[in-house]
Amino acid sequence: MSIALEIKNLHASIGEQPILKGIDLLVKQGEIHALMGPNGSGKSTLAYTLAGHPAYEPTAGQVIFGGEDLLEMEADERSRAGLFLAFQYPAAVPGVTLAKFLRQTINSRRQAENPEDKGISIPAFRRLLTEKMDMLGIDHKFAGRYLNEGFSGGEKKRVEILQMATVEPKIAIMDETDSGLDIDALRIVSEGAMRLYREMNMGALVITHYQRILDYIKPDYVHIMMDGRIVESGGPDLALKLEEHGYDWLREKHGVVEEA
Amino acid sequence: MAELTRELTEEEIVADVNQDYAEKYGFSDEEDYIFKSEKGLSEELVRAISKMKNEPEWMLEFRLKAYEHYLKRPLPEWGPDLHQIDFDDIYYYIKPTNDQSGSWDDVPDNIKNTFDKLGIPEAEQKFLSGVGAQYESEMIYHNIKKELEEQGVLFLGMDDALQKHPEIVKEYFNTIIPYTDNKFSALNTAVWSGGSFIYVPPGVHIEMPLQAYFRINAKNMGQFERTLIIVDEGAYVHYVEGCTAPIYTSDSFHSGVIEIYVKKGARCRYSTIQNWSTNVYNLVTQRAIAEENATMEWVDANLGSKITMKYPSVFMKGEGAHGEILSIAFASEGQHQDAGGKVVHLAPNTTSRIVSKSICQKGGRSSYRGLLKVKKGAYNVKSNVVCDALLLDAASRSDTYPYIEIDEEDVTIGHEASVSKVGEEQLFYLMSRGIPEEMAISMIVNGFLEPLVKELPMEYAIEMNRLIQLQMEGSIG
Numbered sequence: 001m002s003i004a005l006e007i008k009n010l011h012a013s014i015g016e017q018p019i020l021k022g023i024d025l026l027v028k029q030g031e032i033h034a035l036m037g038p039n040g041s042g043k044s045t046l047a048y049t050l051a052g053h054p055a056y057e058p059t060a061g062q063v064i065f066g067g068e069d070l071l072e073m074e075a076d077e078r079s080r081a082g083l084f085l086a087f088q089y090p091a092a093v094p095g096v097t098l099a100k101f102l103r104q105t106i107n108s109r110r111q112a113e114n115p116e117d118k119g120i121s122i123p124a125f126r127r128l129l130t131e132k133m134d135m136l137g138i139d140h141k142f143a144g145r146y147l148n149e150g151f152s153g154g155e156k157k158r159v160e161i162l163q164m165a166t167v168e169p170k171i172a173i174m175d176e177t178d179s180g181l182d183i184d185a186l187r188i189v190s191e192g193a194m195r196l197y198r199e200m201n202m203g204a205l206v207i208t209h210y211q212r213i214l215d216y217i218k219p220d221y222v223h224i225m226m227d228g229r230i231v232e233s234g235g236p237d238l239a240l241k242l243e244e245h246g247y248d249w250l251r252e253k254h255g256v257v258e259e260a
Numbered sequence: 261m262a263e264l265t266r267e268l269t270e271e272e273i274v275a276d277v278n279q280d281y282a283e284k285y286g287f288s289d290e291e292d293y294i295f296k297s298e299k300g301l302s303e304e305l306v307r308a309i310s311k312m313k314n315e316p317e318w319m320l321e322f323r324l325k326a327y328e329h330y331l332k333r334p335l336p337e338w339g340p341d342l343h344q345i346d347f348d349d350i351y352y353y354i355k356p357t358n359d360q361s362g363s364w365d366d367v368p369d370n371i372k373n374t375f376d377k378l379g380i381p382e383a384e385q386k387f388l389s390g391v392g393a394q395y396e397s398e399m400i401y402h403n404i405k406k407e408l409e410e411q412g413v414l415f416l417g418m419d420d421a422l423q424k425h426p427e428i429v430k431e432y433f434n435t436i437i438p439y440t441d442n443k444f445s446a447l448n449t450a451v452w453s454g455g456s457f458i459y460v461p462p463g464v465h466i467e468m469p470l471q472a473y474f475r476i477n478a479k480n481m482g483q484f485e486r487t488l489i490i491v492d493e494g495a496y497v498h499y500v501e502g503c504t505a506p507i508y509t510s511d512s513f514h515s516g517v518i519e520i521y522v523k524k525g526a527r528c529r530y531s532t533i534q535n536w537s538t539n540v541y542n543l544v545t546q547r548a549i550a551e552e553n554a555t556m557e558w559v560d561a562n563l564g565s566k567i568t569m570k571y572p573s574v575f576m577k578g579e580g581a582h583g584e585i586l587s588i589a590f591a592s593e594g595q596h597q598d599a600g601g602k603v604v605h606l607a608p609n610t611t612s613r614i615v616s617k618s619i620c621q622k623g624g625r626s627s628y629r630g631l632l633k634v635k636k637g638a639y640n641v642k643s644n645v646v647c648d649a650l651l652l653d654a655a656s657r658s659d660t661y662p663y664i665e666i667d668e669e670d671v672t673i674g675h676e677a678s679v680s681k682v683g684e685e686q687l688f689y690l691m692s693r694g695i696p697e698e699m700a701i702s703m704i705v706n707g708f709l710e711p712l713v714k715e716l717p718m719e720y721a722i723e724m725n726r727l728i729q730l731q732m733e734g735s736i737g
Contacts, residue, residue, distance in 0.1 A: 051692050054684065079694035091689040095707025104703065105693040112694075146707070163693060 010061035021228035037225035082170035154185035178213040190216035288506035326439035326449035354396040421457030436519035455485035476505035520548035552578030573602035576610035591624030616647035620656035
C-alpha cells in the first residue's frame with residue numbers, strides 16, 4: 001500500500017517562538033520533493049517537528065502519515081511507521097558501535113510487531129550490513145566503530161544513508177544532507193540516496209540550500225519556504241531559477257521582510 | 261566484523277532480564293543456624309568468636325587490640341553520613357553450618373539452593389578455576405581445580421588457612437592494612453570471619469578466574485570477611501568477588517578487609533561486582549602492595565548497597581610497578597556510592613591509571629574520591645586519572661574529590677573529570693531510528709560504560725550489562 005505524508009496548515013514553535021506558520025505539503029511514496037529557502041526560514045524546524053523532537057512544539061494544524069495522526073506518535077513510533085530523518089548534524093553516541101546500533105534499529109521494529117521476537121540472526125544481519133555498506137562504499141571497519149564518534153562530515157552523512165538503507169522507510173526527509181560535503185562525497189551520498197528511493201519506491205523531502213545536490217537527486221517538485229511558509233511551488237525549473245536569481249524576487253513577490 | 265559475534269550473546273542475555281532484584285536475588289532462606297550471636301558487640305563476643313574458631317593466641321591478641329582501637333576511633337566525618345547506622349542492632353557473628361565443604365553435595369540443602377539460584381556451581385563448571393562461597397559469617401564451600409592444587413596454588417577459606425598455614429597468614433596478616441588504618445579495618449580485625457586466602461607460587465599463571473561469592477541471608481546481619489592474597493614472583497591470578505543479599509527494611513552491614521601482596525614481576529587482578537540489596541551498608545578496605553615490576557589491577561563495580569565507601573588502593577613499592585583502578589558506580593534512589601581509589605607511588609618509574617565512571621538516576625548520588633600520591637625520590641612517575649559521571653535526571657547528583665599530593669618534581673600527571681547528562685540530542689537520535697526510549701537510554705548508559713566493561717572477561721561483561729539493565733528497568737517515569 002502506498003503511503004503519503006500529508007501536512008495541513010502546520011504551525012510549530014520552539015519555546016515561545018513561532019517558527020512554522022502554516023505549512024501545507026503532500027509527499028507521496030515515489031515522489032521526490034525539494035524544499036529550498038534561505039537560512040532561518042524554518043526548513044530544519046519542519047524536519048524536526050515531523051520527526052518528533054521534543055523541543056519542537058506543534059501548535060496548530062495536522063500531519064497525517066499513512067492515515068494516522070503523526071503528531072500523536074512518539075519519535076520512535078514515527079520511525080517504525082516508516083518516516084525517516086537524515087540529520088544535518090547526527091549525534092555521536094560513544095561506546096555504541098554502528099553494528100550494534102543498526103541491529104537494534106532492526107530488532108526494535110521486529111519486537112514492536114512481536115514482543116517475543118528474538119531479533120535478526122547474526123549471519124542474516126552480517127549479510128545485510130555487508131551488502132548495504134558495499135553499496136554505499138563504506139569500509140566494513142565502520143561496523144565496529146562507535147556511532148558517529150570521530151567521523152568526518154562525509155562519513156556521518158554516508159552513515160545516515162546507511163541507516164536509511166537499513167530501516168527501509170516509506171518517506172525520508174533529508175535535512176541539508178549536502179552541507180559540509182566535498183563534491184565527491186556529495187556524489188556518493190546523493191547517488192546512494194537516489195538509488196534507495198527508486199529501489200524502495202520511497203518518497204523524499206530533500207531540504208537544501210543549493211541546486212547542486214539536485215543534479216543527482218532529481219526532484220519532481222520544488223518548494224520554496226520563507227518565514228515559516230511555503231511561498232512558491234513548481235517543477236525542477238524553480239530550483240534553477242532560484243540558483244540564477246536568488247531569493248529577492250520571491251521576497252518582493254510575497255512581501256517577506258528580510259530577517260536581520 | 262568479529263565484533264558482531266560478541267553482540268549476540270550480550271543481547272540474548274539482556275533479552276531474558278525481566279526479573280527484578282527482589283525475584284532474582286532478594287529471596288531469603290529460613291534460619292537454621294549452628295550459632296547466632298546476640299545483637300551488638302562486646303569483648304566477650306570477640307573472645308567467643310576466636311575460641312569457636314580455635315585460633316592461635318596471637319590472633320586473639322590482634323582481635324582484642326583491634327576491638328579496643330575500634331571503640332576509641334570516631335566515625336569518619338568526611339564522607340557519607342554513617343551516624344544512621346545502629347551498631348548495637350547488628351548480629352556480628354552467625355555460623356550457619358558446622359563445616360566448610362569441598363563438594364556442593366555436602367553443603368546443606370537450603371544453602372546449596374541459594375547458590376544454585378545464584379548460578380554459582382554452574383559458573384564453576386563453565387569458566388572458573390575455583391570457587392569459594394560465604395554464607396553469613398562462614399565460608400561454606402571452597403574448591404579449586406585439581407591441577408592448580410598440584411602446582412601448589414592454595415585457595416582456602418581464611419579460617420581454614422589460619423589452621424593449616426598459620427605461618428604464612430601470620431607473616432602477612434595486618435601488615436598491608438593495619439587495624440589502625442580506619443575504624444572499619446579495626447572492626448573487621450576484631451570480628452573477622454570467612455573470606456578467602458590465596459597463595460600463587462612463583463611463575464604459576466592461573467588462566468581462569470578464582471571467584472568468591474558473598475551472601476548475607478539474615479536480617480541485621482554484619483558480614484566481616486577477611487581476604488589475603490599473595491601472588492609470588494612472576495605469577496598471575498584474577499580473583500572475582502560477587503555479593504547479594506535479601507531486601508529487608510532494616511539495615512545490614514558489610515565490612516570486609518582485603519590485603520594483597522604482589523611480588524616481583526607478578527600480576528594480580530581483583531574484580532568486584534557488588535550488588536548488595538539497598539539496605540546494606542558496604543564499608544570495605546582494599547589495599548595491595550606491588551613490588552618491582554609487579555602489576556595490581558582493581559576492577560571495582562558498585563551497583564547495589566545503601567551506602568558504599570570503598571577506595572581500592574595500590575602502594576607501588578618496587579621500581580617499575582604498575583597500579584590500575586577501574587571503578588564503576590551506579591547510584592539509584594536512596595543510594596550513595598562513595599567510591600574511587602588511591603595510588604601511592606613509593607618508587608621510581610612506577611605508573612598508574614585510575615578510570616572512574618559513575619551513573620546516577622532517580623536522585624541517587626555518587627562521589628569519586630581519589631588520592632594520587634608521589635613520594636620524594638619516586639622520579640619518572642606517570643599517572644593518569646579520568647573520572648566521568650553521567651546523570652540520568654536532574655534529581656541525581658555527582659561529586660568529585662580528587663586529592664593529589666606530590667613530593668617529587670619529575671612526574672607526569674594527567675587529570676580529567678567530566679559530568680554529563682544523557683543528551684536530549686543523543687536520545688532523540690536513537691529514538692528517531694525506531695528505538696524505544698527505555699532501550700535508547702540503556703544503550704547510551706551501556707555505551708558510557710563500554711570502555712570499562714570490555715576490560716572484564718566475557719562472562720562478567722555480560723553479567724555487568726545485565727545488572728545495569730536491571731537497575732535501569734522502569735527508570736522511565
